[in-house]
Amino acid sequence: MISSKQHPLNTRPFSPGVVGVLFLLFFISLPHAHAADTPRKVTLQLKWKHQFQFAGYYAAIEQGYYKDAGLTVELKEAQPGHDPVRAVLDGEAEFGVGTSELMLLRAKGEPVVVLAAIYQHSPLVLVARRTPEINDLHDLVGKPIMIEPQSAELFAYFKAEGVDPGKLKIEHHTFEVADIISGKFAAMSAYSTDEPFLIEKAGMEAMTFTPRSGGIDFYGDNLFTTEEQITKNPEMVKAFRDASLKGWEYAIAHPKEITELIFRKYGNRKELAHLEFEAEHTTQLMHTDLVEVGHMNPGRWRHIADTYAEFGMIPRGFDFTGLLYEPNPQPDLRWVYWVLGGALVITLTAVGWMLPLYRLNRSLRHEINERLKAEERLRQAKDIAEAADAAKSHYLAVIAHEVRTPLAGIVMMMQNLSMEKLDASYRADLRLVENSAESLLKLVGDTLEYSKLEAGRMELEQLPLGPRELMQEVCHLFRPSAQTKGIDLRIVADDKLPAIVLTDPGRLRQILNNLVSNAIKFTHTGQVELRAKIQSLPGATESEGLKKRNLIFHVTDTGEGIAPEALAKLFQPYVQADASIARTHGGSGLGLSISKRLATLLGGDITVQSTPGKGSTFTVKVVVETARA
DSSP states (O other): OOOTTTSHHHHSOOOHHHHHHHHHHHHHHHHHHHHHHSOEEEEEEOSSSSSGGGHHHHHHHHTTHHHHTTEEEEEEOOOTTOOHHHHHHTTSOSEEEEOTTHHHHHHTTOOEEEEEEEESSOOEEEEEEOBTTBSSGGGGTTSEEEOOSSOHHHHHHHHHTTOOGGGOEEEOOOOOTHHHHTTSSSEEEEETTTHHHHHHHHTOOEEEEOGGGGTOOOOEEEEEEEHHHHHHOHHHHHHHHHHHHHHHHHHHHOHHHHHHHHHHHSOOSSOHHHHHHHHHHHHHHHTTTTSOTBOOOHHHHHHHHHHHHHTTSSOTTOOOTTSBOOSSOOOOOHHHHHHHHHHHHHHHHHHHHHHHHHHHHHHHHHHHHHTSOHHHHHHHHHHHHHHHHHHHHHHHHHHHHHHHHHHHHHHHHHHHHHTSOOOHHHHHHHHHHHHHHHHHHHHHHHHHHHHHHHHTOOOOOOEEEOHHHHHHHHHHHHHHHHHHTTOEEEEEEOTTOOSOEEEOHHHHHHHHHHHHHHHHHTOOSSEEEEEEEEEEOTTOOOBTTEEEEEEEEEEEEOSOOOOHHHHTTTTSTTOOSSTTHHHHTOOOSOHHHHHHHHHHHTTOEEEEEEETTTEEEEEEEEEEEEEOO
């Protein structure tokens, strides 16, 4: 062993030349080390002024997501008369927020690239004063209206409704709701997440025209950049996109925190109630319960391109390749093919040596598989089944989401047509189409609900609810149907029923709606009774000021009743108690299955007692919290 004194590095000093080289390398590396530690400054051009419309970007800054990505991001407000998209194209900002009109710019040769679709449905609408002279879009011709830039989908909507946009009297957009309220303008383009709050607050009676009612369903507030940025700074673009989407996920999960942040840090241009209204309606348009934030479907963009082409805005069959950003692009593997081709000769030569190894490997694999324990094989099968089930649920959710939107448009169009003067034969056909579309829309809704339950993505809320008010709302909804059939729909509330309980009002209302609807559907004479009472929860401990209790509802009818052999399978999905029910009354067989699983999530259950020919009683039990004072 060589001691430290004998080691060559300790017996021979550095020469001056070596020391000089080391110092030179050190000073050369200093700028690069400094540059790596310095965050890169980029600018995001907003589509409008600071509000919840851009909540995800504020959250990404506040939570440090941009900082972790090595970026310092400046948020630049838009100004009236200034095109935000042009600011990005002219190099004033690296990123921007734009509408689906980016498709039209791409058709004109502009190098825009969409990184993510923030809104799954565009919030752009047209708001008009309701007056005796204005009842539909046709009545707006010749009247002064304000339409903001990047609103091509509104013009497509006018064309779809048979209105020539060239005949519209379009004025400069002031972005002031007061100009509509005062009657200075007949209509204005607006966001369904924003201006309706001010209109409702002012008490003005207004009409909202949405392109979705005409089958024009575009994405909204798309995050975009340019081809130059992607080519020169691919890592930076990907890091900015990932951090932005992460910020949006945080903002949707913490709306109250972000609204207060905007009010405090980005100016109190809007009151808190207005920001909370915007947050609620933004969440509805993003559909984060169904798809991930930023989701884009190429087929949906194909539909957008075809819609623009239909109204002569772009060529038919326009190839929008390059418009949509690919976060994980496939590398060019042509050089690999050349290498593989060259190696093919060597591979063929070695085949004779590989065959014996292959036989030996196959023999060993067979022996190992034979020695696998039975429980290991069962575990693998279970994992595969769970993965397949999760994939199925996700597939159903995405497909149902994509189908529900055009179906809603069909139903709305049928309802609009039913208001026209039509012959009796045409009206009957129209009603048949409308009923079929509504049935299909309900089936899609049930499929969405069931897929969320299957995937374990159903989230519950804990909000105040008045049990008596809930019973009145449910019976008010179905009283016309009961009166049509001559059925007496009754409400019976126990005297001890508390005024307020804490539970998930939406899910409980969904359960009662389904049970009362079924009771009326299968009752031809007599009555349907909705009864409620409160009951102590056995073994429950009281928390400070709150007490858990059982809230129990009974839905009793004098209808057809259910045979004993059918009761066992009544709550199974896609199963009807009678094979003739689907033909006579309609339905998918999902309603009771969904209701039972929702009741279980609420800490309770649904049971049923029935006598054929005399009627049935469905009992819903859920756990709620009641306040002492």
